[in-house]
Amino acid sequence: MKREKAALLSVASNSFLIIVKLVAGVLMHSISVISEAIHSLIDLVASLIAFFSIRKASKPPDEDHPFGHDKYENVSGFVEAILIFFAALLIIYEALKRIITGSFVENLGIGIAVMFFAAFINSIVSLYLFKIAKREDSIALKADAMHLLTDVFTSLGVAVGLVVIRLTGIAILDPLIAILVAFLIIKASFGLTKEALKDLTDTSLPEEEIREIEDIIRSNPEVTSFHKLKTRKSGQRREINVHLRVRRDANIVEAHELSHKVSREIIERFPGSNVTVHIEPEEERKEK
Missing domain, CATH: 1.20.1510.10 (Cation efflux protein transmembrane domain)
Structure with missing residues (x-):
């Protein structure tokens, strides 16, 4: 090594x-x-x-x-x-x-x-x-x-x-x-x-790296929004957790494939990262 x-x-x-x-x-x-x-x-x-x-x-x-x-x-x-x-x-x-x-x-x-x-x-x-x-x-x-x-x-x-x-x-x-x-x-x-x-002390990743992660997420049109993005560094490994929102009518297979796609793209940019993606439906809009 x-x-x-x-x-x-x-x-x-x-x-x-x-x-x-x-x-x-x-x-x-x-x-x-x-x-x-x-x-x-x-x-x-x-x-x-x-x-x-x-x-x-x-x-x-x-x-x-x-x-x-x-x-x-x-x-x-x-x-x-x-x-x-x-x-x-x-x-x-x-x-x-x-x-x-x-x-x-x-x-x-x-x-x-x-x-x-x-x-x-x-x-x-x-x-x-x-x-x-x-x-x-x-x-x-x-x-x-x-x-x-x-x-x-x-x-x-x-x-x-x-x-x-x-x-x-x-x-x-x-x-x-x-x-x-x-x-x-x-x-x-x-x-x-x-x-x-x-x-x-689990400080977040540098701002420029967080922006890159956000850009990767936004590059996927299936993601309607995201929140709860949490990052930290452990030795040489980055820990990244995020909640992605998708259309309410998206099926479970599409959502599952999307989570793997986003995780793979983040890992390709930051090799060795441990990425956890949680998928949830877009919030239902309340009629006035």
Whole structure:
């Protein structure tokens, strides 16, 4: 499965970058580079969570989960957001401690090279994950891709900061850069939390998707009107429920075929959707 392979690629790249960043950070005595190693460690945990949530979400419905396991992906996104938030707090704590106790950085050339290298690797992997996440409609992979994209920008920020330290000799910039990295991570965690909770709390599908569903329904002249259109997202699967009204003299066979036709057209537009169509007669007009 492409989603699982993409998640494993993220696990492998993060594992490699953790080692590279940590070794460089220790050699340099750089809290900003070590903070990037911590960031990659959280990304690794997030990648592992994404991998196992995707495997769980792909399981078919069973007795305990009659509607399937798709929401495990949403839970994964929420947990990942919480993890990177606490990682950011840890970075801020270590940076403040370094400001109080004093800061010095050495071997700046190693750190600069490592940060640019990490940004390059993460940019390639994140773009690939975004591509697969869009194709497979996976919130877990999208969250993982967003983590790595955040890592790209923070790595570039640290690299630029190290260049400035090399040019100016102002070592206190190192922990200050680490704090800036932490706040960028916190911002990303809030965005991920909002997106994950949106589906966990059964928020309706986006307005543009609802309009497309309504257009599909209206394209069937047998439908005189419709109401009670309810939508939500569960992992990568859309849940769509709607009541269609037909002529009062329509026979049961026509109504049954119409419900299947509308369901099929919606699924063709949104593959993997679970569509429930209820047919009812048009309301009888009252004579004045």
